Amino acid sequence: MTNASANPLTHLSATELARLIRRRVVSSREVTQAHLDQIERLNPAINAVVTVVPELALTSADRADTALISTGPLGPLHGLPVVHKDLLDTAGIRTTYGSTIYADHVPPMNALIVERMARAGAVTLGKTNTPEFGTGSHTVNRLFGATRNPYDLTRSAGGSSGGSAAALAARLAPLTTGTDMGGSLRNPAGFCNVVGFRPSPGLVPASPSSTAWCTLAVDGPMARTVQDIVLMLRAVAGHDARSPLSWPGAIGDFAPDLAPDAPSLAGMRVAWGTNLGGLPVDRQVTDILSKQGLATLESLGCHITDDEPDFSGAEESFRVQRAWYYATWFEEEYRDHRDELGPETRWNVECGLALTGRDLATAEAARSLLFQCMAAFFQRYDVLALPVSQLPPFPVEEAWPSEIDGVRQETYLDWMRSAYFISACSLPAISVPCGFTPQGLPVGIQLVGAPGADAQLLRIAHAFETANGSARHLPGSQPNASTSALRGV
Template structure:
């Protein structure tokens, strides 16, 4: 059931939070070993909290809009009493003493933190695997990647292990795994969800956001987590009801532009074909739908520098740290940062401003921009990243994420919606971008397009056939990539996994 339907069931006394928690735990015990979406658990506390929630609902006094809903929290974010390992062995025993602000907001709304969700090491990369917890498989085919860095959250939602999960996004970490797993990932404007742990507090490229299975659930979660925190200079005070009552926009008033490749990024022909089909299905129902060429500037080099800056700030502030303690992806970013100069940094910030202004000009006559989310279908999780797309070699491990990270540069809202499947049965994600700080308009458009796609059997979301998920030949929790292995495709080696909390 959806999160909104579960809350309705509590209110009508059809079932209790305690019963829901037990159902989730049974499902997790049956399916999680095959996909490894959830890592550490807080079972005893969750049972006690579900019991108290059950009593509150019986008394007609829920503590908030999420009272009794079990959730998963991404393993980059602190949840009191659970380890925040970030997928790195040095942090295997890093027990959180308090909740991150977003997690605290969810708890105050009544949500029950049941488990942490898996990530790539330090969230670096679009494939969720690390030397602490191992790899996460895709519920549509556990042999394939669930994407990253919010891959555990996306897989847990697709397999209905929990109804809501947290995520974060720098270059596509919410949107890409949502697309690969047939769920929703929303990257808000940088002022919407406070992010006090962002390494570079004034940089808009890293944000926090919700993940869910439909727009109603996503908005239910967003209404709880948005808001100001003094520790985040980009967050801003806003009306608490900012995202309440967001009705779908009327499609015949919607002006859409679209691009298959965001200004020339490599895109697999199967994805291009599927995207064209979605645009053709949407176009007759909207006021206008026209292609746009997004030659906005040197987007890739700009992102490279801004990303390297944040990694240096987080991992190599003195410039002489040992990169051997990190995996190849983090090390690659740190090494890139060490080669950059103050002039490179100044250029990147100037270029980011120019890119935003160019984007604003392109969007002057449009409400939203449509794009594919992922440039290729999901690939085997043993492969660190796709080394080539449509004949073009990838020069760094995240270059294949250009369809998402180029949009991050503008700092505005973006969302991916499940839009049917590719010919091989894997989910296809449709990405929507809106102007900076126009989150309400983007979300209203997303609601309308979600409803339109649902009416077309060829474009409607398709749930994974969970009856076909069987334990893989190896335990994904025991598959861990060595921190020093090559960043290209290779074999994985086992690594002991600690007892779940």
């Protein structure tokens, strides 16, 4: 696969494509067709997009082109092709949740984030792969199989938004949606050299929902640049009266200004944490963060201190909240289709059904104390920098990593702690490309902001991304790559 086989339109950022479409330099149909061609060419090897709707996409693109002439742009995403994670309902388009139980399910209405993107002018190309009900940070299920990493087809793309991350890396779409409970926006972004942003709960509201007060699970954007993340937030962030956690302000009000070049972060107080109180971290990850990540922050003028918060209570809080969530959402599937559920989903539901009032009370107290600890920590620092994942992308045949740096991982959740400890804290966090292992596998850095400091976090992430430069390396072109699975996508 050579550069000559790819349409240059698929290599442009969402921000640049949106600008060209608005100025009528290119049509939405041209951009949409280019990405449909890219899906046809590359997706069979990657298995990122599991449902494609070309006729619907081209009809929507034609409608966008007509509207641009007659009434002007519909919104910030006018004419842009996008794909949606298969956990998110799409009206009239198959939505399976990665489960054989819902293999032929077609919902009647859109999830709120999907609806907002459509109203902002986005063109839906299809749905991206996810593990069953988003269970785990490796995208594989019995319905569609595994999604492979575009940087090395023998490796995992992460999860549970692995299909979305792989689609971005392979230039199958310029924007995608994702969800995040234990790292599902951040882990696959780190594995696939793209950007995944976990917003503060309520910034991107999800409704209607039977767990409307839950702060653990959020919807959010994935893109190839932080600037594109902000573009998508202009369409999906903002108040919704049905969401009790929803931030005030109209849709589109949240749009931090990002300088085109890497601004100075002189004096920015960075807490540098590498192992979150003793978690095992693969030495390749530690080396890349300590060399390239640290050097990038220093070049921006940051004041860096080796420090990290006390994450006592994060483990219990996350595990109990997650189990409660699974029992709330999937008790019916567990009761009526138990044999069709994967072992991890069954286990999580069973943990939830076994919870007592005392368990919930103890976890809630731990979560409250943890949040107060974080608020105090961020009085001293502007951002916390740490690993996204505790190891590089692992072999795609593995269900989950059983060992990290010689330390055994007992369950499918254990290896995700560097991400889910942050989820338990209700803090905004973003995964940004940082570097590559000697084998050419991507490694991301996780930047975490103070409570509610999403705008500041995005400015810091944009500066880091611009100065670091790792995001510019496509699959097959990265330094020291030993394989070229999709050279010149």
